[in-house]
Amino acid sequence: MSDLHASATRTLKLESQAIAALVEQLDDNFDHACTLMLACRGRVVVTGMGKSGHIAGKVAATLASTGTPAFFVHPGEASHGDLGMVTRGDVVLALSNSGETGEVTALLPLLKRIGTPLVSMTGRPGSTLARHADAHINVAVEREACPLDLAPTSSTTAALAMGDALAVALLEARGFTAEDFALSHPGGSLGKRLLLRVSDLMHRGKRLPQVALGSPLRDALIEITRQGLGFTCVISPDGTLAGVYTDGDLRRTLDQHTDLSELCVDDVMTTPGLRVAPETLAAEAVRIMEDNRITALAVVDRNQRPVGALHMHDLLSSGVI
Incomplete structure (x- = not known):
């Protein structure tokens, strides 16, 4: 020594x-x-x-x-x-x-x-x-x-x-509590995990990808491309979320169908589709995405009406993960 x-x-x-x-x-x-x-x-x-x-x-x-x-x-x-x-x-x-x-x-x-x-x-x-x-x-x-x-x-x-x-x-x-600690450390990683809500990060308004139930699949693909979030909400006539159509759904559609021109989004969408509430912690949204191997989530209100869309990139850029 x-x-x-x-x-x-x-x-x-x-x-x-x-x-x-x-x-x-x-x-x-x-x-x-x-x-x-x-x-x-x-x-x-x-x-x-x-x-x-x-x-x-x-x-x-x-x-x-x-x-x-x-x-x-x-x-x-x-x-x-x-x-x-x-x-x-x-x-x-x-x-x-x-x-x-x-x-x-x-x-x-x-x-x-x-x-x-x-x-x-x-x-x-x-x-x-x-x-x-x-x-x-x-x-x-x-x-x-x-x-x-x-x-x-x-x-x-x-x-x-x-x-x-x-x-x-x-x-x-x-x-x-840990949440009390986070309130005095809003700039730290713990603060972000415990304070940020889905509503703080979600896309809303014109940035919410959506098509009506019964729309041609072509319209859903155009909406996905236009918004760039990798999915679109599919809306029922009463305004509630009927399902979602994602990039993953598109790959499955191509495997199962040779002619897409006659398909409606209803035929190939995921129902009811994973969804979270605006007040959900952003860290909880991360867990849901990781557990289900998805990169985006629909955000719905208490009446199951879509109010926003959350993408994994939003969580990454915010520092939650």
């Missing part, structure tokens, strides 16, 4: 041990911290200086994306005006491994004056920040992974893991 490999192995072991040790350090303060955040009418304001500040920023982002409104405030800027962002209805989560970081402890009198609850996360339960907090979460580590035991390594990893533990505990307590 090379020296570099050995160093990496030692670092990973020390940091994993630091995280494992947090389990034994959990106490009623963690529960109290969660209770304060669940009761918060405003936002969880996360703060920290230096490396702890970087961790605090990530913790704030994780909280915000999992159902606990939160944002990061730099403690140095807070003392010069940004503390105006904090209100009595908020909860402050302050990170400092030593619990004595000057820029953070300087906020204590101001927070006490406006009555904002304070949750601290430090490696020293007897520190100034821990003693003045409404709830203190102990993230002490035995040693840093840095061989000099100086650079924040194990301590920042422990704080990050505890921040995730807070976020997940709050997520579960709120009954936060």
Whole structure:
């Protein structure tokens, strides 16, 4: 094993041990911290200086994306005006491994004056920040992974893991769902799978391929070619969907018939034809297409009247698949 490999192995072991040790350090303060955040009418304001500040920023982002409104405030800027962002209805989560970081402890009198609850996360339960907090979460580590035991390594990893533990505990307590997550991630793949509906992607109006029941097959072929979606709806006199005629149906028609000129679309269409409702999730439409090995679907309303057409290309271009 090379020296570099050995160093990496030692670092990973020390940091994993630091995280494992947090389990034994959990106490009623963690529960109290969660209770304060669940009761918060405003936002969880996360703060920290230096490396702890970087961790605090990530913790704030994780909280915000999992159902606990939160944002990061730099403690140095807070003392010069940004503390105006904090209100009595908020909860402050302050990170400092030593619990004595000057820029953070300087906020204590101001927070006490406006009555904002304070949750601290430090490696020293007897520190100034821990003693003045409404709830203190102990993230002490035995040693840093840095061989000099100086650079924040194990301590920042422990704080990050505890921040995730807070976020997940709050997520579960709120009954936060995958769809809730998607609402805060509309640009991500999960958001697209859970938020996009067939109605958001379907072709409608003049772009809906359709021919009347009883039409010559020639008219159906012209409509398929004109719209370019690989199929056409076949409409009954009452306006409902009688069936569909697809590119696949055309291949079967050519196999079974030598003279197409006398055929009506009724003779060769697929009935009743697969269909979905406009409110169907786009991801569900993908599953239907894949299961049935088709590339397009008719979209019908509650009365089974065609209102749109959905093609696999629409799903691909939207990022659903």
